[in-house]
Amino acid sequence: MPPRVVITGIGAVSALGGDVAALTAGLIEGRCGIGPLTLFPYRGRCATAAEVPEAVPAAVAVAPATARRLSRPDRFALTAASEACRRAGLGDDLRRDAALFVGATTGGMFETEQVYGRRRAGAERRYRLSRMVGTPVSTAASVLSQALAIYGPQATVSTACSSSALAVAMAADAIRRGAARVALAVGTDGLCRLTYAGFDALQALDPDRCRPFDRERRGLSLGEGAGAVVLEDADHARARGARVQAVFLGYGTATDAHHVTAPHPAGAGALAALRAALAAGGLAPEAVDYVNAHGTGTPQNDAVEVRVLRDVLGAQLARIPVSASKSQLGHCLGAAGALETVVTVLALDEGILPPTVSLRDPDPACADVDLVRTPGRRARLGVALTSSYGFGGHNVTIALGRAER
Amino acid sequence: MDRDAVRADVKQLLATGLRLQVAPETIPDQEPIFGEALGLDSIDALELVVLVEDRFHVSIPDEEVGRRAFASVDALVDFILAERPG
Numbered sequence: 001m002p003p004r005v006v007i008t009g010i011g012a013v014s015a016l017g018g019d020v021a022a023l024t025a026g027l028i029e030g031r032c033g034i035g036p037l038t039l040f041p042y043r044g045r046c047a048t049a050a051e052v053p054e055a056v057p058a059a060v061a062v063a064p065a066t067a068r069r070l071s072r073p074d075r076f077a078l079t080a081a082s083e084a085c086r087r088a089g090l091g092d093d094l095r096r097d098a099a100l101f102v103g104a105t106t107g108g109m110f111e112t113e114q115v116y117g118r119r120r121a122g123a124e125r126r127y128r129l130s131r132m133v134g135t136p137v138s139t140a141a142s143v144l145s146q147a148l149a150i151y152g153p154q155a156t157v158s159t160a161c162s163s164s165a166l167a168v169a170m171a172a173d174a175i176r177r178g179a180a181r182v183a184l185a186v187g188t189d190g191l192c193r194l195t196y197a198g199f200d201a202l203q204a205l206d207p208d209r210c211r212p213f214d215r216e217r218r219g220l221s222l223g224e225g226a227g228a229v230v231l232e233d234a235d236h237a238r239a240r241g242a243r244v245q246a247v248f249l250g251y252g253t254a255t256d257a258h259h260v261t262a263p264h265p266a267g268a269g270a271l272a273a274l275r276a277a278l279a280a281g282g283l284a285p286e287a288v289d290y291v292n293a294h295g296t297g298t299p300q301n302d303a304v305e306v307r308v309l310r311d312v313l314g315a316q317l318a319r320i321p322v323s324a325s326k327s328q329l330g331h332c333l334g335a336a337g338a339l340e341t342v343v344t345v346l347a348l349d350e351g352i353l354p355p356t357v358s359l360r361d362p363d364p365a366c367a368d369v370d371l372v373r374t375p376g377r378r379a380r381l382g383v384a385l386t387s388s389y390g391f392g393g394h395n396v397t398i399a400l401g402r403a404e405r
Numbered sequence: 406m407d408r409d410a411v412r413a414d415v416k417q418l419l420a421t422g423l424r425l426q427v428a429p430e431t432i433p434d435q436e437p438i439f440g441e442a443l444g445l446d447s448i449d450a451l452e453l454v455v456l457v458e459d460r461f462h463v464s465i466p467d468e469e470v471g472r473r474a475f476a477s478v479d480a481l482v483d484f485i486l487a488e489r490p491g
Contacts, residue, residue, distance in 0.1 A: 064444040068424050125459050130423070130452045 009088025009230030018056035050223030050330025071108030071134030076226035084228035099180035103164030108134030160390030165337025187338030210297030212324035223330020227338030252276025256393025295324025
């Protein structure tokens with residue numbers, strides 16, 4: 001029998017603030033982190049984003065030379081991962097053999113753009129190495145392993161918007177196959193011109209704030225941040241007296257093999273991922289108490305996602321609350337899956353149902369869905385699902401359960 | 406440009422070019438630039454070569470020259486005064 005996997009620590013950096021306490025307060029208060037885009041000048045159709053506030057503390061426990069050169073997403077990752085390890089009570093000895101999985105999409109692209117811009121404007125004659133060492137997506141794992149002294153198995157995955165949901169799944173797999181007893185999964189991404197201009201060119205951005213599941217929804221709002229999750233062999237956690245925040249019940253992953261940006265019209269991959277997650281957890285639709293949706297706010301995604309939920313959960317869907325955290329955090333791309341796993345853990349652990357804050361007039365096509373509106377609700381949940389669907393048809397659904405106490 | 410002006414310029418370049426959280430005037434004159442004081446590493450060394458070459462129009466073609474030039478702020482000032490054109 002493979003070991004059971006539990007979650008014993010979480011960390012978060014988002015537009016709602018630099019730690020889990022700020023995220024929790026923001027979820028309960030129904031705050032929206034989406035505001036004016038200030039990180040760089042941009043002339044296009046849109047000018048909003050869910051930016052991480054500058055006040056978020058910089059790195060901890062890295063050499064000063066490394067700290068000076070951290071890209072924004074590497075700094076977010078370090079802050080979130082440090083928090084998750086601290087909350088899980090992972091000392092040096094427990095971190096040493098831990099596995100590390102990171103999901104990200106653009107690495108230090110923002111800093112790289114700055115270098116290129118200065119060079120192009122003639123402000124610098126040559127490219128500056130220090131502003132480019134953080135360019136690859138793999139640097140977050142490198143920084144984390146150095147700063148936190150993690151020597152176990154390590155991988156960085158990039159499957160667009162499901163990257164860090166997949167990182168969480170891979171961390172659970174590492175524990176189940178016995179490669180590690182503790183695994184850290186981190187998702188991180190920072191806003192950059194490339195991402196912003198790309199989504200704008202796709203006409204995928206809402207010019208104001210995204211409104212998932214709303215009749216008037218026009219697109220997504222980009223966000224940034226990092227989420228971190230400590231997964232652990234349940235026996236190991238019990239033996240050391242760790243506080244379990246949620247149980248990892250299973251996950252499913254499947255691919256659309258359909259289009260570079262559009263979801264499969266019938267949600268074939270999303271459907272298969274959701275079914276596989278339920279099967280992996282031995283769960284019937286009757287067991288599901290909450291769905292933290294992918295819920296981007298694009299017309300296509302939300303329509304396909306509701307169809308998938310209806311197909312899999314059937315008549316049960318009417319009694320299952322559904323919400324889209326992207327209405328508060330923006331779409332954090334490579335960080336979204338880990339951040340939404342953190343939100344789902346909080347839903348189970350704190351008994352909260354976070355709202356879809358911008359929802360005013362639900363899409364009639366969602367009439368049979370119990371969409372959670374502001375100010376959210378309180379509920380004792382047993383099982384919650386969180387889905388992440390990446391461009392290119394990379395679909396992941398994770399099933400989590402409330403910790404037994 | 407006299408010696409004091411070059412020295413002030415070098416310290417300014419170190420502080421702002423490498424984004425150090427120190428006031429330029431507090432950087433010591435005679436300690437090794439890559440010693441304990443400033444917490445610099447090998448990537449800073451590659452970076453500093455570019456900064457010094459571009460700012461002072463000198464050439465630091467290899468590690469041997471670099472070691473000599475970066476022995477201290479004073480050594481770097483000597484190197485710049487000796488090597489720069491005109």
